[in-house]
Amino acid sequence: MGMYNILLLDQVEGCPQCGLGKTRYVQFGFGALALKEYRVGDDLEWxxxxxxxxxxxxxxVFGTGLNCVDCDYGCDDDFRIDVKSDVIVSAVVDDGTLDYLSQGHHYWLVLER
Ligand SMILES: [Zn+2]
Structure with a gap:
């Protein structure tokens, strides 16, 4: 997706392969695309x-899980990142129920204006 941002997501269970990697790296394209690292609770920059x-x-916002930074274990999880008034409020593994392309732009979906 070209330029993007990264969400650092702390998780209780480490990487399934190496047991390390307690921070998941999730790539997403929303806000100012600046390769910036965010955490849940942060304000998005524009x-x-x-x-x-x-x-x-x-x-x-649709996010793509990146490989484990410790062992490069392949992660094919997709994530759903919820943003309210430009604050990242949560991120969970996407359950596939949202159609991110249904509003005619890629990988983000307005739920409330
Ligand atoms: Zn790992």
């Missing part, structure tokens, strides 16, 4: 190379 729209009440 202002250059923006993708999406700032200030929406509730958006679901």
């Amino acid at each position: 202002g250059s190379l923006d993708r999406g729209e700032p200030g929406l009440r509730h958006v679901a």
Whole structure:
């Protein structure tokens, strides 16, 4: 997806292969695309190379899990990142129920304006 951002996601269970890797790295394309690292609770930045729209009440953003940084174990989990008023409020493994392409743009879905 070209430029993107990263969400660092702390998880209780480590990587299934090496047991380390308690931080999951999830790539997403929303906000100013600046290879910036975020955590849940952070405000999204805007202002250059923006993708999406700032200030929406509730958006679901599709994220792609990256390989374990300790052992490179392949992760094929997709994530659902919920953003409310430009704050990342949660991220969970996506359950496949949202159609991220249904609003005509890639990988983010307005749930409430
Ligand atoms: Zn690992």
